[in-house]
Amino acid sequence: MPRLAAALARLAASAGLAALPALAASEAEFNLTIENHKFTPERIEIPAGKKVKFLVENKDASAEEFDSDDLRIEKVIGANSRGTIWVGPLKAGEYKFVGEYHDKTARGVVVAK
Amino acid sequence: MFGTALIVFREVLEAALIVGIVAAATRGIAGRARWIAAGIAAGVFGSLAVAAGAGVLSQLAEGMGQELFNATILGVAVAMLAWHNIWMSIHGRELASHAKEVGAGIRSGSKALSVLLIVVAIAVLREGSETVLFLYGVAISGDEARMPMILGGAIGLAGGVAVGWFLFAGLLRIPLKYFFTATSFLVLLLAAGMASQAARFLIQADVIPSLAAPLWDTSSLVSNSSLLGKALTGMIGYDARPAGMQIAFFMVVLVAVWAGMSWAKRRYESPNTAS
Numbered sequence: 451m452p453r454l455a456a457a458l459a460r461l462a463a464s465a466g467l468a469a470l471p472a473l474a475a476s477e478a479e480f481n482l483t484i485e486n487h488k489f490t491p492e493r494i495e496i497p498a499g500k501k502v503k504f505l506v507e508n509k510d511a512s513a514e515e516f517d518s519d520d521l522r523i524e525k526v527i528g529a530n531s532r533g534t535i536w537v538g539p540l541k542a543g544e545y546k547f548v549g550e551y552h553d554k555t556a557r558g559v560v561v562a563k
Numbered sequence: 564m565f566g567t568a569l570i571v572f573r574e575v576l577e578a579a580l581i582v583g584i585v586a587a588a589t590r591g592i593a594g595r596a597r598w599i600a601a602g603i604a605a606g607v608f609g610s611l612a613v614a615a616g617a618g619v620l621s622q623l624a625e626g627m628g629q630e631l632f633n634a635t636i637l638g639v640a641v642a643m644l645a646w647h648n649i650w651m652s653i654h655g656r657e658l659a660s661h662a663k664e665v666g667a668g669i670r671s672g673s674k675a676l677s678v679l680l681i682v683v684a685i686a687v688l689r690e691g692s693e694t695v696l697f698l699y700g701v702a703i704s705g706d707e708a709r710m711p712m713i714l715g716g717a718i719g720l721a722g723g724v725a726v727g728w729f730l731f732a733g734l735l736r737i738p739l740k741y742f743f744t745a746t747s748f749l750v751l752l753l754a755a756g757m758a759s760q761a762a763r764f765l766i767q768a769d770v771i772p773s774l775a776a777p778l779w780d781t782s783s784l785v786s787n788s789s790l791l792g793k794a795l796t797g798m799i800g801y802d803a804r805p806a807g808m809q810i811a812f813f814m815v816v817l818v819a820v821w822a823g824m825s826w827a828k829r830r831y832e833s834p835n836t837a838s
Contacts, residue, residue, distance in 0.1 A: 512696075515693065519788045526617050528621055529618065533626055533629075534625065534627065536769045550693075551700045
């Protein structure tokens with residue numbers, strides 16, 4: 451199993467590395483923290499019509515799933531780890547997101563202007 | 564407890580519907596119960612492995628490991644479903660006429676089943692790993708006592724399995740004459756829907772452009788967070804706000820598999836049995 455995982459990892463890495471660097475440099479980045487099953491900030495303003503990058507850090511001891519039906523994004527952020535999420539380009543408007551595993555407390559909104 | 568039950572139910576639902584369709588589509592093939600059970604077991608073990616490695620997985624490929632992993636396994640599932648449907652378009656008629664004769668086409672049947680074992684395993688793996696992470700989170704946070712959590716998880720699991728079972732049982736009521744046509748159609752939509760979901764992960768990883776996102780918005784009609792939306796996502800890849808690229812993937816797979824099916828049918832059907 452570890453060997454398979456490592457092989458998959460290499461495969462994924464090579465595919466990803468080939469595609470990403472060209473775009474990575476010029477994108478706007480936004481930091482998002484998960485702590486005590488809450489997002490900080492809970493409201494993120496981003497430019498409309500542009501693709502941006504969210505750097506999400508989960509400081510909790512349990513995994514969280516960044517889940518947004520509005521943005522059509524589902525991404526698991528492991529316990530005490532970081533994740534990158536590409537958002538947009540979006541039309542102007544409000545887009546809700548939740549942490550699916552704690553959706554009573556972990557709630558936020560992306561505002562595209 | 565009920566919160567836990569509901570989340571587990573939502574996760575299990577999609578996988579259960581897929582297993583229900585696969586179970587129906589393999590009607591009449593000897594030994595399918597064992598193959599499907601093996602697929603579920605493999606999926607459960609895979610879930611635990613993926614959940615355990617979630618942190619590592621998401622760090623890969625500049626943080627896009629999870630998306631690429633999801634897109635890859637969905638792509639594998641699409642290929643397997645396509646292969647199954649093309650195989651069925653040759654052997655479906657045989658199976659329909661010999662449905663009660665145990666052992667009809669055991670040898671070629673096991674090949675078709677091994678392919679669907681992978682589809683079942685992937686479906687269980689995708690939803691299962693999220694369920695495992697969720698339950699693990701509840702367990703270590705101590706927000707809920709151990710017993711209500713286990714009970715909630717069990718209720719959610721049983722509910723999801725029941726829906727899959729109802730779909731399976733409902734499909735079995737279709738008259739044999741139309742049965743494999745109906746299941747082939749469902750499998751075709753399943754494959755196209757998975758291709759659309761794979762496209763979404765590739766867009767999320769910024770590997771392919773989204774092309775007109777969203778192409779339309781039906782979230783006020785059927786939202787993706789509703790149970791109906793979840794069920795439709797599982798079965799046909801429903802997306803209330805699809806990107807143009809998702810629809811392109813959907814259509815390409817739909818047309819390609821359908822073309823493969825009719826090609827295989829023409830090629831293998833002897834002229835005097837054609838109707």
